[in-house]
Amino acid sequence: METRHNFGSKIGAVLASAGSAVGLGNVWRFPTEVGNNGGAAFIFIYLICIALIGIPVMMSEFLIGRHTHANTISAFAKLAPGKWWRIEGVAGVFVAFLILSYYIVISGWTLFYLIESVAGRLQAGRNYSDVFNNFVSDPWLPVLTGTAFMGLTHFIISRGVQSGIERFSKVMMPMLLFIIGILVICSFSMPGSSEGLRFLLKPDLSKLTASVILSAVGQAFYSLSLAMGCLCTYASYFRADANLPKTAAGVSIIDTLVAILSGFIIFPAVFSVEEVSVDAGPGLVFITLPSVFNIAFEHVAWLGYIFSGFFYLLLLLAALTSAMSLHESVTAYVLEAFSISRRKAATAVSVSCMLLGVLCSLSFGILGDVKLFGMNVFELFDYTSSKIILPIGGIIICLFTGWYLDRRLVESELTNNGRLRFRLFRLYYFIIRYVAPLAIAAVFLQEIVS
Ligand code: TRP
Numbered sequence: 001m002e003t004r005h006n007f008g009s010k011i012g013a014v015l016a017s018a019g020s021a022v023g024l025g026n027v028w029r030f031p032t033e034v035g036n037n038g039g040a041a042f043i044f045i046y047l048i049c050i051a052l053i054g055i056p057v058m059m060s061e062f063l064i065g066r067h068t069h070a071n072t073i074s075a076f077a078k079l080a081p082g083k084w085w086r087i088e089g090v091a092g093v094f095v096a097f098l099i100l101s102y103y104i105v106i107s108g109w110t111l112f113y114l115i116e117s118v119a120g121r122l123q124a125g126r127n128y129s130d131v132f133n134n135f136v137s138d139p140w141l142p143v144l145t146g147t148a149f150m151g152l153t154h155f156i157i158s159r160g161v162q163s164g165i166e167r168f169s170k171v172m173m174p175m176l177l178f179i180i181g182i183l184v185i186c187s188f189s190m191p192g193s194s195e196g197l198r199f200l201l202k203p204d205l206s207k208l209t210a211s212v213i214l215s216a217v218g219q220a221f222y223s224l225s226l227a228m229g230c231l232c233t234y235a236s237y238f239r240a241d242a243n244l245p246k247t248a249a250g251v252s253i254i255d256t257l258v259a260i261l262s263g264f265i266i267f268p269a270v271f272s273v274e275e276v277s278v279d280a281g282p283g284l285v286f287i288t289l290p291s292v293f294n295i296a297f298e299h300v301a302w303l304g305y306i307f308s309g310f311f312y313l314l315l316l317l318a319a320l321t322s323a324m325s326l327h328e329s330v331t332a333y334v335l336e337a338f339s340i341s342r343r344k345a346a347t348a349v350s351v352s353c354m355l356l357g358v359l360c361s362l363s364f365g366i367l368g369d370v371k372l373f374g375m376n377v378f379e380l381f382d383y384t385s386s387k388i389i390l391p392i393g394g395i396i397i398c399l400f401t402g403w404y405l406d407r408r409l410v411e412s413e414l415t416n417n418g419r420l421r422f423r424l425f426r427l428y429y430f431i432i433r434y435v436a437p438l439a440i441a442a443v444f445l446q447e448i449v450s
Contacts, residue, residue, distance in 0.1 A: 012166040019321025021255040038207030065235030071332040072229030092229030101356035107319035108146030114312035137365035193268030227393035391444035402433035
């Protein structure tokens with residue numbers, strides 16, 4: 001069996017974890033949720049959820065991973081030998097696999113749109129709704145782009161923790177932040193963008209209903225990559241001197257900044273063009289935005305070219321660093337459980353995941369009529385993983401750290417055996433025992449009922 005590596009530097013650990021968190025959830029799902037849930041009021045609640053629930057739950061995942069130095073399944077088995085808690089580890093790895101299989105499909109679309117926009121084919125004044133629908137229902141092309149994307153992820157994961165995940169995160173994350181900066185400036189400079197800014201900055205508190213609050217909790221979990229062992233796996237590569245509370249805060253701040261800045265990129269642009277109707281879901285990024293680029297930059301085509309090329313590159317980088325973390329949590333398990341080489345483990349994961357991915361991809365076309373519980377394959381994977389297993393996993397992690405683990409172990413892990421000061425420990429402990437599990441239970445019940 002290969003020796004277990006750690007991340008070589010603290011900044012590498014932060015950037016890799018931030019890479020896991022920053023993904024399609026920030027650039028694509030967050031703006032959609034903001035649009036559906038009343039703009040600034042949603043953002044306000046979202047920030048509270050990140051600070052109050054997201055960061056403490058992330059700290060719990062970190063401490064489980066770093067304490068055990070093992071993949072998610074072994075981590076739970078080590079801390080609670082012979083107990084049913086290990087189901088959480090199993091569910092985490094299983095769900096990471098499921099999510100990865102559909103995540104690569106959307107990431108493949110992103111790759112296609114990047115190629116199209118670099119080739120100048122998104123500026124041609126086409127009917128973007130047709131472009132999108134023809135592409136996703138094609139039996140070959142999306143499978144091909146999804147496979148190419150999986151190939152990229154595979155390449156990085158098989159190179160290992162330091163020379164794969166860490167090295168690439170250190171390059172891709174700064175690039176991603178730089179691109180966001182450029183796009184925000186581009187978007188603000190569009191005429192009529194102030195309408196979009198007003199929407200993002202002026203909270204209409206009458207829009208704050210229970211369901212908006214619950215959507216914010218759900219989005220916070222999804223965006224921070226919580227409850228599925230991804231961050232637990234990454235934390236198993238943290239060094240003994242990593243400051244877990246600080247790392248969790250840093251990762252959450254980067255993730256939240258990217259989400260909010262994505263809103264600042266998309267809404268001023270969308271609002272600056274009146275004749276485009278705002279589409280929710282995949283349509284916002286793949287149908288509405290190309291139309292916006294096209295109309296807004298009618299007279300300065302090269303600017304539209306740059307804007308759209310950078311935008312899809314941003315989406316691709318964000319998707320890639322998240323897919324890496326999903327892949328790694330499964331690969332780490334396969335590699336350690338079967339004592340095989342990293343290369344072999346990664347290949348087994350990539351190939352089997354790709355087979356499922358093909359099914360997901362085809363569910364937008366020829367398999368569109370194959371339905372279970374009224375959902376096609378893609379919807380079924382998305383629904384069971386993010387709406388059922390993720391919230392349950394979140395509750396279990398809270399109960400595990402708050403009620404099962406010895407309080408001294410938790411405190412010593414968060415303070416590196418008393419070497420660091422962590423003044424908010426009692427607040428953290430209270431949240432993890434009571435506030436977080438109850439809040440997540442509320443989200444879960446609401447989603448199940450509705
Ligand atoms: N956080 C990523 C995003 O925003 C998606 C993701 C990666 C994820 N790993 C996860 C979501 C684990 C839930 C659990 O797109």
